[in-house]
Amino acid sequence: MEKEVAQKRVKELHELLNRYNYEYHVLDKPTVPDMEYDRLMQELIKLEEEFPELKTGDSPTQRVGGHVLESFHKVEHRTPMLSLGNAFNEQDLRDFDRRARQAVGENVSYVCELKIDGLAVSLRYEQGVFVQGATRGDGTIGEDITVNLKTIRSIPLRLKDAVDIEVRGEVYMPRKSFEKLNEARLVSEEEPFANPRNAAAGSLRQLDPKIAASRNLDIFVYSIADTGQTGVVSHSEGLNLLERLGFKTNPERRTCATIEEVLDYVNSWVVKRPNLSYDIDGIVIKVDSLDQQEELGFTAKSPRWAIAYKFPAEEVITKLLDIELSVGRTGVITPTAILEPVRVAGTTVQRASLHNEDLIREKDIKIGDSVVVKKAGDIIPEVVNVLAENRTGDEIEFQMPTHCPECESELVRLDGEVALRCLNPKCPAQIREGLIHFVSRNAMNIEGLGEKVISQLFQEKLISDVADIYTLTKEQLINLERMGEKSADNLLSAIEASKSNSLEKLLFGLGIRHVGAKAAKTLSQHFETMEKLQVATREELTAINEIGEKMADAIVTYFEMPEVQELLNELRLYGINMEYKGPKLVAVEDSDSYFAGKTIVLTGKLEQLSRNEAKAEIEALGGKVTGSVSKSTDLLIAGEAAGSKLAKAQELQIEVWDEERLVQELRK
Template identity: 75%
Template sequence: MDLQTAEKEVKELHQRLNQYNYEYHVLDKPSVPDSEYDRLMQQLIQIEERFPQLKTSDSPTQRVGGQVLDLFEKVQHEIPMLSLGNAFNEQDLVDFDRRVTQAVGMDHSYVCELKIDGLAVSLRYENGLFIRGATRGDGTTGEDITANLRTIRSIPLRLREPVSIEVRGEVFMPKRSFEALNRLKKEREEEPFANPRNAAAGSLRQLDTKIAASRNLDVFLYSIANTEAAGVDSHSGALELLDRLGFKTNKERKMCKTIEEVIEFVAGWAEKRPHLPYEIDGLVIKVDSLEQQRILGFTAKSPRWAIAYKFPAEEVVTILKDIELSVGRTGVVTPTAILEPVRVAGTTVQRASLHNEDLIREKDIKIGDQVVVKKAGDIIPEVVNVLADSRTGKEIDFQMPTHCPECESELVRLEGEVALRCINPKCPAQIREGLIHFVSRDAMNIDGLGEKVIGQLFSAQLIEDVADIYKLTREQLLALERMGEKSVSNLLQAIEASKSNSLERLLFGLGIRHVGAKAAKTLAMEFNTLDNLAEATSEQLTAINEIGDKMADSIVSYFELEEVKDLLEELKAIGVNTEYKGPKPVSLEESTSFFAGKTIVLTGKLEQLSRNEAKEEIEKLGGKVSGSVSKKTDLVIAGEDAGSKLSKAEELGVEVWNEEKLIDELKKS
């Protein structure tokens, strides 16, 4: 075969394979058996191997993966990927309709669509060719996951028309694929994924594209980023254009003229939801007319022309097989319900927190009971109540132990607390949990040193305290399960990089009782070095506005311990930074900023700044960021999904800004 013949053959194979792929993965109407598709694919692979110059980015062979990425590059969304406001009941939908009617009049329609429980993505095409795909991220900045998105067969690599367009959609893992993946993980003795959403997100963030290709992901596209450029005048028109270009859209959608029709549609899907081959967590209702969407505009956090109806938490009945105890970092012993596995809101639930002994007594929970389980906010499994009428007499009362299940030290109940606590400082469980806390994101942030790796290192007696983390060798890490050369190199780099963290991260990581991340930052800013803090008296500590007697006593007691003094000297000798590196607070005399001397509360999700970035900027300018709204609050910055804090601010008459106004004022300062 010469090059000219090969070019002609490749072009024909592209057309046939793309058409068969579209019929199978988008229309769900295959016209040829799998064997014929596989035969043609092998034929194309052989030609591309012989003539590598004919392999293009839109070739069907590019869907099998094989590329190994170093990292995911950041992507700035030219048009932000906004979140939607939420509705939780019929009244919320009626209120939404009232607001729409007040703005645009009675003559409007809604498009109702299923809310797919997956990962939002943005796909960009130039002249019909797929050139980039990215995650939503924080709405303005996402991650480039183009290579992994190419492996999803329902995403076209070349459109049916040579248009330049950016589209948004939801990548998801079908239930069947999720169940198959978790069966495989269990066979390999790996931790199964909690739900299809997590599985989809984890698959798209694989650096090895072959792994992503093996996960059988799917996608529904639901919007065009720039509808004006696309030449459509309605949301329904945008969906029709997506269909025409070869995208996969969800056909379970309906145009509704009234809110009553919307409510009827919602009620129908609340019942039909379990029978879908993929997970949904609600419905999305959008005003159809783009002109009316422009009139309605946006709030600081979401469009006024759309709302997401969230299904109520699903409740199911299962058997409580046992109650297991775990010992936390502070010695608190927490009971956990071990359940007969049951599907709740898209997840197989086998465990649920019981919080403490008092809750078990209050709900009269016995081992062997039939219990009602729900996921609070569709996230956290919770035992709601017991079906006492179903008892057979074989149920067993649960008794909290008198001694620690890990070290057998006597448990105590401190005054004013409901929890039982192990106060043995050498308790293995507390040491292990303390190590996990030390490397966590808000503490020393050592990426790659997660709970499983810490568990392996601790079991092998390679680490006994946090200083040992900095003594780990390449050979020790390579001996661990599923730790290759690249993983070990990355982990050693992360450990070394953590040495230069600012003091507040180290303070929080040490796990001093009552000292959270915010207090650690306050202490680091006030005392500047670890040595200064270690020598501070209770009087000096309580003189700081946010430090109370209990926290002050805990800090003083901590630094008086000989083993703590030895540990801190060891950390310093290893090269761990013990000085504050962040911005210094500006005095009122020095500052001319609006924020100087004001108490400010941040609530909700910000789009352009992270909460920590906003906090740091405000503190640089002499402002104080508080966690709660009171009469002393001067200003509340409300982002997306602002809840009770915003309500309280409005109730007290506290001034409220959106993020845009905050950024404008920061620029002035």
């Protein structure tokens, strides 16, 4: 066959297969038998084998899975993937409605959607072609899983219009697919997945895309990441646009004019939930108007214009067989209920945290009791209460120990705390938990060095503190269970890469009491080097916004310890970076920047910078970036398709700049 003829036929096959795929997997209305679809697919495969130059990234053949990956690359989301605030009852929803109406007026309508219990992903298209898909990750940084997402047949590889767009959706595994998968895993003597959500997440994180292709995953797309250039003015319009472009959206959504209609919708799905072919764990309620969304803005973690109603937790009865104790990295002793296995919200539960001794006394929990168990937020198992009427007299009163179950040190209860603590810094359990924390994603982020590997290394006495991680050799690693040469090489590469992390990652990883990821970033920006932070006084620390007296005391006490100073010296010798690598902060009084001391709002779509980049640079120059326009706002940066914030700024006679002016000022 001539190349020109083949090229024409390949284009025809693309169009036919994309149409048949859309009809089958999105519309659920197939127009040709499977045999015809398979015949056309085989024809396309043969043509691409004969003319490899005709194989494109959006070819329907890419859905079967390609070569095995070595690892997933990190992806920074252009628009952050924020989590939603939760509502657990009618009053929470009414409070959400009241806050919205107080902020934007009485004329508010909502879009209600089923909250799919799956894995959130972001899909990016250029000129209508699918170019990148990523996991949510921490909301700012995710993992590139494009090749696995291409295997999901309801994700279009080419849109009906040649547009540039980024959309968000939820990948899920239908219940029937989940049941078939677990049946197959049991036959092959593999551990079954706990629930469809875990199965979907596990499938998308396979390095072999053929495995993802075999799992029959599906998706509902639920939003456009940046509506700036789409011309839509409401969320419901955006969903309609997504449908027109060829995306699969959830048909069960409803636009509600009042909170009463929202409540009717929510209550109806509490009853209808079991009849669906996929799992949901709640209802998402969003303000429909995009202008009103922009006016409502965001908190640090979630949008003020949306909320997730969580269904009431399923409660079951089981027997409490025993109470075990664990020691956390800060020495806190936590009692855990060992339960007779029971199914709760789709998974088998055998353990539930009892938090502390006071809770055990308050609920009068005894070993041998019949107890009511639920999953808080459908995730974390907890003991709700005891069925005292079922007692036989054989139940055993639980007594908290006086000494640490790991190292036998005497336990203490600090003033103002309910928890018992082991204060021995050499307690093996605390060291092990501290090591697990040090390598975790928000700390040093050493991929491949998870809890099981850390436990093995610690048990084999190959590591006893975090510095020892940087002395590990390939010979030591390949002797571990399930650790081959390639895995050992990858792990050593990840350990080496972690040495160049910015200071805040190391600081959070050290596990200083009261110092979370955000405080670690604040401290790193302010002091810039570990050396300066080590000698900081309580007065210098409390002078920093967000650093209180308790945290300051904990930081000073930590760095005064000789063993800490010795550890940091070791880490320096091994080449671990001790400097902050992000945008430098400039004190307002020392800054000659226009932004110093000013309150700034960003709105609309920025082309040259992402919102996060613009915010970081402004704050580094002494400015404060907020989410809403008010009389205290000094400057509004208006990108493309700026909405109600621009109108409000003009009404309040606040200075307005375009992005070009912003970039010029930042680059001075």
